[in-house]
Amino acid sequence: MTTVNARGDERQHLPITAVIPPGLTTPEVMIDVDVLDRNIARMASATQARGLRLRPHVKTHKVLEIAERQLAAGAVGLTVATIGEAEVFAKAGVTDIFIAYPLWVTESQAKRLRKLTDACSITVGVDSAESASFMGKNLGADAGRIAVLVELDSGHHRSGVHPDEAAGVARAAADAGLDVAGVFTFPGHSYAPGMPLEAARQEDAALRLGADKLAAAGFTVKTISGGSTPTAMLEGDTAATELRPGVYVFGDAQQLELGRCGTDDIALTVASTVVSHHRTDPGEPGRFIIDAGSKVLGSDRPAWASGYGRLLDYPDATITALSEHHATVQWPQGLALPHRGDRLRVVPNHVCLTMNLVDEVAVVSQGEPAGRWRVAARGKNS
Amino acid sequence: MTTVNARGDERQHLPITAVIPPGLTTPEVMIDVDVLDRNIARMASATQARGLRLRPHVKTHKVLEIAERQLAAGAVGLTVATIGEAEVFAKAGVTDIFIAYPLWVTESQAKRLRKLTDACSITVGVDSAESASFMGKNLGADAGRIAVLVELDSGHHRSGVHPDEAAGVARAAADAGLDVAGVFTFPGHSYAPGMPLEAARQEDAALRLGADKLAAAGFTVKTISGGSTPTAMLEGDTAATELRPGVYVFGDAQQLELGRCGTDDIALTVASTVVSHHRTDPGEPGRFIIDAGSKVLGSDRPAWASGYGRLLDYPDATITALSEHHATVQWPQGLALPHRGDRLRVVPNHVCLTMNLVDEVAVVSQGEPAGRWRVAARGKNS
CATH class of the missing domain: 2.40.37.20 (D-serine dehydratase-like domain)
Incomplete structure (x- = not known):
């Protein structure tokens, strides 16, 4: 047919x-592993062509064999949503993981994060001074082993602060001993008809403003992280330095x-x-x-x-x-x-x-x- | 508060x-095990007071410890949705299981059903002459070890035949060597505001008509099975001989x-x-x-x-x-x-x-x- x-x-x-x-x-x-490999290669070359790093979100698949394929195709590391996901991939030998979630890090979670940093570079999301301070307190002397990205709300209105407030969160994180590395956002409102272009524009504006605010407050902005599957394949100029699409491996x-x-x-x-x-x-x-x-x-x-x-x-x-x-x-x-x-x-x-x-x-x-x-x-x- | x-x-x-x-x-x-035990006891006594057998649907919880509590409170057996669920509970020693689903029984599934009957009484749903014949063919000489209930559509319009067609399905099942035990229905349309009473009425009418059609065609109707959580706690006369609520253990x-x-x-x-x-x-x-x-x-x-x-x-x-x-x-x-x-x-x-x-x-x-x-x-x- x-x-x-x-x-x-x-x-x-x-x-x-x-x-x-x-x-x-x-x-x-x-x-279908042939389609999977084609999808992985296509996203890898699209981001490479734009000079962006690719840090795929593996909450989509949760499979070691697929993460291996993504890393072999040039991904700089992985994105996960939870400490538990990070533990699975770190145990399998992945050495650079971003937990893209505004974690509320209790003592027991601080212990798990600390253990993760033994063999893996760990970055965590943060979207309030309060959660940054709490995480820093529970990590104690090891706070500096954790990098943080300040989460920005780029229009999805879920977690994340307005870019105006990014520097305040970064300051609290630095005061708590954490290593402030930059900003991230998730343009989840791109998942609607006609929205990918508009959401990508808002994502870019939020990232640009948030990064500027951090830089103006004296932070070195190493990472500006964006990107959902609907926006990642769009072309054009972006403030982002890395993208975190997930669904692209399979489509749905x-x-x-x-x-x-x-x-x-x-x-x-x-x-x-x-x-x-x-x-x-x-x-x-x-x-x-x-x-x-x-x-x-x-x-x-x-x-x-x-x-x-x-x-x-x-x-x-x-x-x-x-x-x-x-x-x-x-x-x-x-x-x-x-x-x-x-x-x-x-x-x-x-x-x-x-x-x-x-x-x-x-x-x-x-x-x-x-x-x-x-x-x-x-x-x-x- | x-x-x-x-x-x-x-x-x-x-x-x-x-x-x-x-x-x-x-x-x-x-x-909360105290609330759980209270819910189990309440449904057990409500069905007992109406003279009905209780065969709880364990797809809701999938937990051996909860099934044990339901059986200890007087349940006559369990309802499951898949052969895989039946295997888990049969292995744990449950001896009477109804797979309330219109299975399309391939050779490999027939092998699994046959193995299940070694230590457990197994009943399966059927809603077409075609699936009954196919199941019978694949079970071969062991077809008589499987009881079937003809599934009726009582208004949910999912699987199940119109009660008018029940005797034809039963006849095909008997011709295929299966043991025809009665009829069942799931009034899923009871899950809407204002519907439980009306759905229960339709459920009862369908069960009554389906059972009558089977009896008129010469079958001994041992089981007339109905009941969702919204309809099971309703009172009044019913054609059903047993009920299969699931969600009542937890509520939601x-x-x-x-x-x-x-x-x-x-x-x-x-x-x-x-x-x-x-x-x-x-x-x-x-x-x-x-x-x-x-x-x-x-x-x-x-x-x-x-x-x-x-x-x-x-x-x-x-x-x-x-x-x-x-x-x-x-x-x-x-x-x-x-x-x-x-x-x-x-x-x-x-x-x-x-x-x-x-x-x-x-x-x-x-x-x-x-x-x-x-x-x-x-x-x-x-």
């Missing part, structure tokens, strides 16, 4: 039977619907089986149930999304409802319904949640099994 | 410092907002820490960030829900946004904002997703640590 991707290119598909290895028990997360239905990737760029799908057909009235679109539900896809569903994920090989089908082990697929009119037992590839809305639901994934290449990877940092929420 | 639960009862709270043990690193799932924000439980009935919360404050304009409600995001809460959010979960001890606060490791809390005006580092208990919207995100939970009793339980069937999606 033929489908058209988000960039308008037609492509011929392998028959379904050839893209889901027959030995798989569904539902199962499948990673959100990126597809935002036009930030095409179906050819989708490296992760959930293999599923048609288990039940609905009885529908004549003239109604056909509906059926597949065995991939929210416990393997995740249930993120932005208001602008077409549904709870997409079918990679059937772009006109929609997933209209999701339970824990059922997804309801509404089928394009005029196309023959698949049979019970047929297998379909689902593209999750938000791939970071999918990877956090499974302990292992099946790796495939050209429709053939190519091993299994452990999701080593799955569930490391703290 | 004092809060009022969904039934209108006021209650005095323990101070927050007393309900989250200080040793916990957040975010962490906490189970959906049940709270549907009025099916009160805050006193909430046995599971996610302990979280305030990590960041927003800058808000004067007159705006205060906003802050806690460290429990979608990777520990799950991101189910029905359109009628107030937000992405609730704060157990602050019923007037709302969770207005959710990222993987951040929840944005909008605070009631006039109430002093909590400090960074303060800890809050979050009630997830859908507790079945929360339990499927963590490998272990902290058990508490009267605000004191009372051990840890492993989520033994976490991630068993197939």
Whole structure:
């Protein structure tokens, strides 16, 4: 069959039977390693061409084998969201990790951070004088072993301070003995239709202003860190010195619907089986149930999304409802319904949640099994 | 402080410092074992008083220690959603399990089902002649070791056949050598405001009609199985012989907002820490960030829900946004904002997703640590 991707290119598909290895028990997360490698190489050369360092966010995949590929392709280090994720990757030999989160560092967390610095350069996010002081106090004499980046709010209105306040936070961090290295932001509001360009502009303005404020207060700004997957592939001038995209390794239905990737760029799908057909009235679109539900896809569903994920090989089908082990697929009119037992590839809305639901994934290449990877940092929420 | 639960009862709270043990690193799932035991006992006596068997759905908790408590309180067996879940509980010694799902039983799944029947009575859902025949073929001479219940659609319009078609499915199952034991349905449309009573009525009508059709076709109907948590506690006459509620053990924000439980009935919360404050304009409600995001809460959010979960001890606060490791809390005006580092208990919207995100939970009793339980069937999606 033929489908058209988000960039308008037609492509011929392998028959379904050839893209889901027959030995798989569904539902199962499948990673197409050829697409994955292409995505990793593309982001690596795009950031290199712009003179930017790449520090991919590995909360997306949590897999050692994928981090190795990213580092081999030139990433300067990794970004993680939690101390627990940092521990997994540091133990595997990664030597430069940024925990991009405004941690509230208790005594027990200070102990873990201290241990991490034995063999790894550790940077942590900070977005208040209070949390900087608390972290410094609990790290005690070891505070100088931790670098911090001040988190800026560039319009997502989640964590982060207004760039105006960045120097005050940096001053408190320095007073607490921490090593102030620069600023970072996450333009999460880029995840909406029409927003990537505007969010990138706001991201850039916030980074520029925050860095200027730190410099004016006498700090040496070594790192200006930005970048989500929707904004990282944009071109043009930026104040950033490094980018932290995560989702680009796999792509997902959100990126597809935002036009930030095409179906050819989708490296992760959930293999599923048609288990039940609905009885529908004549003239109604056909509906059926597949065995991939929210416990393997995740249930993120932005208001602008077409549904709870997409079918990679059937772009006109929609997933209209999701339970824990059922997804309801509404089928394009005029196309023959698949049979019970047929297998379909689902593209999750938000791939970071999918990877956090499974302990292992099946790796495939050209429709053939190519091993299994452990999701080593799955569930490391703290 | 004092809060009022969904039934209108006021209650005095323990101070927050007393309900989250200080040793916990957040975010962490906490189970209050006293509330859990009370919920288990209440459902057991309510079903017993109606002369119904209770077969709790353990996809909600996936924990052996909780299943043991349910069986000790009189449950006749367990309900699960997948063969993988059945394997975990059967290995732990459970001898009667219903897999309430319209399985498409391949050869490899038939092998697993066959092995399960060595030490456990196994019942499986079926909702088409085609899947019944396929299952029977793959089970071969062992088909008679598997009992089946015909799944009925009682208005949720997910899987299941119209009760009119039940006898045809049963006939195909019997022809395939399977042991036809009755009918089941899941009134999932009870999860909406004002729906529990109407959904329970439709559930009852579907079960009654489906069972009648089977009896008229000459089958002995041993089991008529229904019941979600919202409908299971309703009183009155029912065609059902057994109920399969799941969520009742913990309660969650959906049940709270549907009025099916009160805050006193909430046995599971996610302990979280305030990590960041927003800058808000004067007159705006205060906003802050806690460290429990979608990777520990799950991101189910029905359109009628107030937000992405609730704060157990602050019923007037709302969770207005959710990222993987951040929840944005909008605070009631006039109430002093909590400090960074303060800890809050979050009630997830859908507790079945929360339990499927963590490998272990902290058990508490009267605000004191009372051990840890492993989520033994976490991630068993197939």
